[in-house]
Amino acid sequence: MGNAVKFIRLNMMIKLSRKESFIFSLFGNIIFFFLTYQLWHGIYAGDSGISSVLNFEAVILKLFLAMGLASFLNTNIEWFISRDILSGNIQKYLLIPEKFYNVKFFETIGTSICNLFSNTIPLFIFIFIKFKIELNLSFPLFLFSILISLIIIYNIDLIIGLTSFHTEAIWGISTIKTAIIAFLAGAVIPLEFLPLGFQNFLKYTPFEYIYQVPIKLLTSEANINEKMMMLLMQIICGLILTALAKIIFAHSVKKITINGG
Amino acid sequence: MIQLENVSKSFFIVKKAPGLGGSVKSLFVRNKETVEAVKKIDFTIADGEIVGLLGPNGAGKSTTIKMMTGILRCDHGRININGRDPFRERMKYTKDIGVVFGQRTQLWWELPVIESFDIIRKIYDVEMAEYNERLKLFDEMLGINQIIHKPVRNLSLGQRMLCDIAGAFLHNPRIAFLDEPTIGLDLNIKSKIRELILAMNKKFKTTIILTTHDISDIKALCERIIVIDKGSIIYDGNLSEISDLVGQNQEVGIYLENIENNQLLISAVQSEFAPDEVLDIDVREDYLNIRISNKITVSQLMGHILRNENIKDFTISEPDVEYVIRKVYAGELGNED
Numbered sequence: 001m002g003n004a005v006k007f008i009r010l011n012m013m014i015k016l017s018r019k020e021s022f023i024f025s026l027f028g029n030i031i032f033f034f035l036t037y038q039l040w041h042g043i044y045a046g047d048s049g050i051s052s053v054l055n056f057e058a059v060i061l062k063l064f065l066a067m068g069l070a071s072f073l074n075t076n077i078e079w080f081i082s083r084d085i086l087s088g089n090i091q092k093y094l095l096i097p098e099k100f101y102n103v104k105f106f107e108t109i110g111t112s113i114c115n116l117f118s119n120t121i122p123l124f125i126f127i128f129i130k131f132k133i134e135l136n137l138s139f140p141l142f143l144f145s146i147l148i149s150l151i152i153i154y155n156i157d158l159i160i161g162l163t164s165f166h167t168e169a170i171w172g173i174s175t176i177k178t179a180i181i182a183f184l185a186g187a188v189i190p191l192e193f194l195p196l197g198f199q200n201f202l203k204y205t206p207f208e209y210i211y212q213v214p215i216k217l218l219t220s221e222a223n224i225n226e227k228m229m230m231l232l233m234q235i236i237c238g239l240i241l242t243a244l245a246k247i248i249f250a251h252s253v254k255k256i257t258i259n260g261g
Numbered sequence: 262m263i264q265l266e267n268v269s270k271s272f273f274i275v276k277k278a279p280g281l282g283g284s285v286k287s288l289f290v291r292n293k294e295t296v297e298a299v300k301k302i303d304f305t306i307a308d309g310e311i312v313g314l315l316g317p318n319g320a321g322k323s324t325t326i327k328m329m330t331g332i333l334r335c336d337h338g339r340i341n342i343n344g345r346d347p348f349r350e351r352m353k354y355t356k357d358i359g360v361v362f363g364q365r366t367q368l369w370w371e372l373p374v375i376e377s378f379d380i381i382r383k384i385y386d387v388e389m390a391e392y393n394e395r396l397k398l399f400d401e402m403l404g405i406n407q408i409i410h411k412p413v414r415n416l417s418l419g420q421r422m423l424c425d426i427a428g429a430f431l432h433n434p435r436i437a438f439l440d441e442p443t444i445g446l447d448l449n450i451k452s453k454i455r456e457l458i459l460a461m462n463k464k465f466k467t468t469i470i471l472t473t474h475d476i477s478d479i480k481a482l483c484e485r486i487i488v489i490d491k492g493s494i495i496y497d498g499n500l501s502e503i504s505d506l507v508g509q510n511q512e513v514g515i516y517l518e519n520i521e522n523n524q525l526l527i528s529a530v531q532s533e534f535a536p537d538e539v540l541d542i543d544v545r546e547d548y549l550n551i552r553i554s555n556k557i558t559v560s561q562l563m564g565h566i567l568r569n570e571n572i573k574d575f576t577i578s579e580p581d582v583e584y585v586i587r588k589v590y591a592g593e594l595g596n597e598d
């Protein structure tokens with residue numbers, strides 16, 4: 001536990017040493033929110049029957065929440081893992097008496113906390129005030145669910161980072177991952193606009209559990225039992241991905257060649 | 262105790278024809294090539310030894326160190342260090358070792374050095390009192406206190422290396438693996454690092470395994486050396502006996518009244534002794550340096566040339582390690598079996 005705090009703190013200090021990047025990313029997010037709003041505003045102005053699926057307010061709420069979560073959860077650690085694998089600097093992580101899996105997770109938390117204060121909290125305060133979201137019993141569930149989302153994304157990123165043992169194409173893979181998650185997890189257009197069959201299919205994939213479960217916990221009319229069920233499914237998804245990532249790591253570390261020297 | 266038995270490691274590399282065309286072609290056809298980096302090496306190192314791993318570039322030294330530190334798995338053979346398999350028990354094993362790869366840093370690049378030291382203290386469970394005592398010692402020996410509050414990325418190579426070395430010894434490891442710890446350093450920093458290594462070895466009985474291309478490191482630190490070439494061990498023994506490898510016995514310096522008139526003496530020596538008796542004759546500033554093999558003695562040589570009236574004085578010295586190692590690297594082994 002003490003190690004966790006140390007590594008989280010260390011990573012926060014590293015992130016804070018590049019404070020300009022926060023200002024830019026908050027700025028970028030604000031522009032992105034604004035453009036999204038304008039875009040959908042335009043679409044709804046020329047309404048071609050889409051408001052029968054979801055009304056404008058609901059679209060904006062869903063997208064803003066998903067984008068706000070993305071600003072918190074996107075740490076892109078696969079990028080750093082891959083860089084370290086290709087340069088051989090991964091040795092640093094293998095030479096300390098703490099599991100690689102844990103250290104990278106602590107680093108992810110550190111980055112997320114920085115994102116939280118620089119990006120997510122300002123954005124969420126804006127969303128909560130604008131949409132008059134009540135802080136009822138769902139709110140703690142929402143927070144808890146975000147933690148599980150963090151674990152899910154971490155494992156996906158880790159698995160992708162480890163593919164650098166086999167391919168040097170991390171840039172492409174990482175970009176594709178970000179695009180796919182943004183789209184299939186519902187941060188580009190609300191999933192309600194996708195074909196029904198595809199929507200149902202997505203419910204059986206990890207994408208459902210990244211942004212959708214926390215958003216539904218916060219905003220849907222479902223009763224508490226249904227909400228607990230969603231949370232349970234999300235936890236299961238997190239556990240499966242954790243196991244998978246650990247297996248892949250144990251396999252990869254045998255193949256690792258530690259470049260350089 | 263460090264034991265390596267029959268340890269081998271190969272790498273696969275994708276071979277590419279040169280140029281853009283070759284790169285495009287390699288997208289479709291992958292020509293895999295095997296590099297045998299380490300071939301069936303064996304050695305045992307006792308606690309408290311200082312051992313130098315030597316060998317030309319690409320010999321397999323770093324690969325051997327990587328396997329001994331548990332970050333690289335060997336393909337064949339067995340590595341047993343203090344009763345552990347470094348790769349399989351990596352997590353526990355790392356507590357016992359300190360590692361420096363001279364080409365890179367173990368410290369956190371963006372942060373002040375002291376933050377890295379602090380996390381090392383934490384994850385290796387170093388007592389606060391012991392930690393402070395060590396920092397004090399490192400400051401006395403290396404003078405690092407002025408630099409540990411700077412971010413690693415702002416340090417010079419030498420400053421960074423001092424901090425890396427200090428970091429590797431911070432948790433009092435039983436074994437320290439130092440892969441080129443003096444690469445690119447000035448004489449002053451080199452000697453500080455050597456002193457620290459010796460002190461750690463004396464005071465705490467830390468076993469030291471180091472690689473270097475600097476012969477003066479070896480002379481200052483190692484009694485025993487292991488020479489690796491093309492992945493195999495070609496010598497394992499005392500530094501003082503390495504000259505046996507090229508069959509050199511002694512060096513004789515002959516000071517002449519008139520150094521320009523050396524030709525007579527040289528041809529006299531060359532006509533009397535065979536090339537495997539007198540290995541070479543070097544004309545230096547004011548003397549001739551003659552290397553003789555163990556097939557003749559100094560007195561035989563001197564008996565023959567003292568008649569020459571041109572001789573002013575002479576010296577006899579132990580073989581020059583640098584010369585010997587250069588010969589070994591060049592593949593000119595005297596008594597290869």
Ligand SMILES: Nc1ncnc2c1ncn2[C@@H]1O[C@H](COP(=O)(O)OP(=O)(O)OP(=O)(O)O)[C@@H](O)[C@H]1O
Pocket residue numbers: 257258259260261272273274296297298316317318319320321322323324325
């Ligand atoms: N990660 C790797 N992938 C492919 N080949 C490698 C890798 N690491 C080392 N090799 C090859 O293995 C051989 C031994 O390399 P190694 O780094 O152990 O040499 P070294 O003795 O440390 O040399 P130097 O003195 O130049 O550091 C070399 O031929 C090298 O090309």
Ligand SMILES: [Mg+2]
Pocket residue numbers: 261322323324440
């Ligand atoms: Mg090397």
